[in-house]
Amino acid sequence: MGAVAAVRRDIQVPVTEPGNPTARLRVDNVSLRYDTPSGGVFTALDSVSLEVPDQQFAVIVGPSGCGKSSLLYLTAGLAEPSSGEIYVGGQRVDGPGADRGMVFQSYTLFPWLTVRQNIEFGLKRKGMPASERKEVVDFYLNEVGLTPFADNYPKQLSGGMMQRVAIARALANDPQILLMDEPFGALDSQTRMQMQKLLLRIWEHSKKTVVFVTHDIDEAILLGDRVYVMGARPGRIKQTLDVPIQRPRDLDMVMDHQFIDMKRQILGLLHDELEDAH
Amino acid sequence: MATQKSTLQRCLTPKVELPATLTLTASIACWVLVFGLWAALSYGGVVPTMFLPTPGAVLDAAMRLSTDGTLGKHVLASVEVVVIGFVVSSLVAVPLGLLMGSFRIVQALLEPLVNFIRYLPVTSFVPLFILWIGIGLEQRVTVIIFGVFFQQLVMIADVSKGISKDLINASYTLGSSRRDVVMHVLGPASLPGILDTLRVTMGWAWTYLVVAELVAASSGLGYMSLKAMRGFQVDVIFLAIAIIGLLGLMTDQLFRLLRLKVASWAQ
Numbered sequence: 001m002g003a004v005a006a007v008r009r010d011i012q013v014p015v016t017e018p019g020n021p022t023a024r025l026r027v028d029n030v031s032l033r034y035d036t037p038s039g040g041v042f043t044a045l046d047s048v049s050l051e052v053p054d055q056q057f058a059v060i061v062g063p064s065g066c067g068k069s070s071l072l073y074l075t076a077g078l079a080e081p082s083s084g085e086i087y088v089g090g091q092r093v094d095g096p097g098a099d100r101g102m103v104f105q106s107y108t109l110f111p112w113l114t115v116r117q118n119i120e121f122g123l124k125r126k127g128m129p130a131s132e133r134k135e136v137v138d139f140y141l142n143e144v145g146l147t148p149f150a151d152n153y154p155k156q157l158s159g160g161m162m163q164r165v166a167i168a169r170a171l172a173n174d175p176q177i178l179l180m181d182e183p184f185g186a187l188d189s190q191t192r193m194q195m196q197k198l199l200l201r202i203w204e205h206s207k208k209t210v211v212f213v214t215h216d217i218d219e220a221i222l223l224g225d226r227v228y229v230m231g232a233r234p235g236r237i238k239q240t241l242d243v244p245i246q247r248p249r250d251l252d253m254v255m256d257h258q259f260i261d262m263k264r265q266i267l268g269l270l271h272d273e274l275e276d277a278h
Numbered sequence: 279m280a281t282q283k284s285t286l287q288r289c290l291t292p293k294v295e296l297p298a299t300l301t302l303t304a305s306i307a308c309w310v311l312v313f314g315l316w317a318a319l320s321y322g323g324v325v326p327t328m329f330l331p332t333p334g335a336v337l338d339a340a341m342r343l344s345t346d347g348t349l350g351k352h353v354l355a356s357v358e359v360v361v362i363g364f365v366v367s368s369l370v371a372v373p374l375g376l377l378m379g380s381f382r383i384v385q386a387l388l389e390p391l392v393n394f395i396r397y398l399p400v401t402s403f404v405p406l407f408i409l410w411i412g413i414g415l416e417q418r419v420t421v422i423i424f425g426v427f428f429q430q431l432v433m434i435a436d437v438s439k440g441i442s443k444d445l446i447n448a449s450y451t452l453g454s455s456r457r458d459v460v461m462h463v464l465g466p467a468s469l470p471g472i473l474d475t476l477r478v479t480m481g482w483a484w485t486y487l488v489v490a491e492l493v494a495a496s497s498g499l500g501y502m503s504l505k506a507m508r509g510f511q512v513d514v515i516f517l518a519i520a521i522i523g524l525l526g527l528m529t530d531q532l533f534r535l536l537r538l539k540v541a542s543w544a545q
Binding site: 122 | 442444445447448449450451452453454455458462463466467469541543544
């Protein structure tokens with residue numbers, strides 16, 4: 001795996017990871033601090049460490065302000081940690097790159113490009129030939145069920161459709177890891193359930209390593225192999241829970257007692273958090 | 279269920295759509311009213327024709343001056359100055375404005391100076407330009423550039439600043455380099471805003487043109503108007519104003535169509 005990663009990287013001097021070689025993502029003692037306007041220091045993340053093995057669906061759940069999105073931005077290389085290191089596929093994260101795809105909460109499709117052109121944006125940056133691009137785009141259009149909308153512009157799509165394109169766009173690039181920052185947060189609950197179902201199905205096919213951030217506990221248990229519960233002020237991981245529910249999963253499992261037990265446990269952790277805040 | 283509102287009620291409610299026939303009638307009625315008032319005041323002899331020409335007299339002037347070629351000559355002279363001034367200004371302001379809105383260092387470098395110059399009245403520089411450049415074409419072009427460039431720069435920088443950081447971040451996670459971000463994200467994302475800025479500043483270019491021509495010129499619509507004033511030819515002054523308005527309307531429509539064509543995704 002390390003060798004594969006080294007081939008994929010085009011940056012010279014690869015800094016290889018000292019620890020566990022099977023971890024696709026390793027966050028090592030990462031802290032993020034800001035200077036506040038009042039002259040103080042705000043600790044968004046305090047010595048966070050975690051390891052996500054290859055092909056795992058990891059979910060980070062926590063209250064707003066716990067730094068869960070910041071952790072994704074750091075992994076994507078869109079921000080820099082104050083201290084600590086992040087390794088993806090054995091390579092130290094140093095700036096953004098196509099090996100870490102991301103789906104954002106806000107709609108980030110390029111409005112001047114059609115659905116097809118949006119999905120092939122990353123492939124074009126890579127210099128993939130047109131015939132190959134078409135093959136990849138057609139595959140992912142089909143995966144997200146938007147083949148009939150290939151030539152539509154984003155403004156002609158619903159919110160759910162736009163996020164489906166965003167997922168297809170990120171996956172078409174074949175990243176090592178897919179980062180998802182509350183991708184369904186802005187959708188209504190019906191659409192959200194549809195999207196969860198779709199994501200479960202796509203994930204069964206691709207088995208991509210995923211780090212998914214949400215504040216929705218149901219969503220976390222439904223999707224994740226492992227759930228990291230975060231606390232705020234300072235942002236830190238309070239508890240790591242493995243989801244004991246088998247795959248393939250479906251939406252009706254929210255009624256299973258295993259599911260409900262786990263939900264109770266996470267709710268308990270988050271309630272402590274609310275009380276700590278007072 | 280609410281009852282159907284009456285048309286009057288709909289007219290008095292903010293942000294409510296009205297039938298196309300009604301809005302069209304209202305637009306035409308306004309023009310008819312203005313022309314009617316003009317005709318009544320001039321033909322009725324309320325205002326002496328020395329100060330307010332009749333619509334007929336303006337039409338006569340239009341016929342007379344277009345057949346002897348003077349009108350065409352002046353229109354061409356004005357259009358030439360506006361186009362040169364506007365194109366030169368835009369060619370520099372668009373890329374520089376994009377850089378100013380996207381790179382903090384360019385903004386820090388230029389913004390204080392630009393904001394100072396932006397508030398200086400262009401007209402106050404006309405004597406200086408005449409002294410430096412003379413009264414030829416270059417002087418009028420300079421007035422237009424000076425009047426338009428700094429406004430364009432600030433407006434285009436704002437367009438570029440308004441582009442969502444998320445779009446840029448998304449393109450980075452898709453493997454864009456910094457160069458890709460400028461060429462494939464900031465550029466296309468700014469296009470509708472750039473065209474809107476050009477459309478608005480084109481109108482200002484016409485205004486500065488007339489200012490320049492009124493002060494020092496030997497051709498152009500402003501000059502034609504000034505000469506007519508000296509000969510008490512009010513009809514020619516009216517004609518010059520009407521032509522400037524029509525040319526402005528035409529360029530505005532041109533920009534509107536251009537925007538529809540190249541940035542239809544933003545409509």
